[in-house]
Amino acid sequence: EAGVTQFPSHSVIEKGQTVTLRCDPISGHDNLYWYRRVMGKEIKFLLHFVKESKQDESGMPNNRFLAERTGGTYSTLKVQPAELEDSGVYFCASSQEGTGFSPLHFGNGTRLTVT
């Protein structure tokens, strides 16, 4: 099966610009997650979709971040306007079940650099 795919792999933008990250989960996986790793720090949870619904968005840092999952397939994460502290690697993950012990399948991540 194809894995979780993320686009783009790298993005360099200037402060104040907008960037949209995309994630295509494994086909049939209803659960989709976004995580972020800021340089040198832990990987942090951002939000969780079940199909097209946001199950938990408690990790979203502020209202400059908007995640969508129209139709319950792929998801986008938009940062508008971007700030320097948004730089990091954004990971998407999916799982077939939403149970706590289902391992997540991660994409390769999008490395975002805000200058």
Place this chain on the structure above:
Amino acid sequence: AQSVAQPEDQVNVAEGNPLTVKCTYSVSGNPYLFWYVQYPNRGLQFLLKYITGDNLVKGSYGFEAEFNKSQTSFHLKKPSALVSDSALYFCAVRPHSGAGSYQLTFGKGTKLSVIP
């Protein structure tokens, strides 16, 4: 809130020697524990998990981990290290239930270098 500590930023081990990557956790109630590995320019790959039952769990590529409830630890081990094991290793925890039960909480990661 849950937390994970990986006390070593880097672990160096000679090829063929046993390796241990340490992890301790804090969580309310019983934990689900995971180890993931990240190779350069790749995403995180699942290695193994502890749900319940036997404290010693076996995973991919010959890795195993031992759950110790009294010490709240979940150290990753392998009897004989390979150069190809060199990567970044992340320990993660999820609570069984309650707030945040779908959120994985990660440690900072430990870079493992296996020296030929």
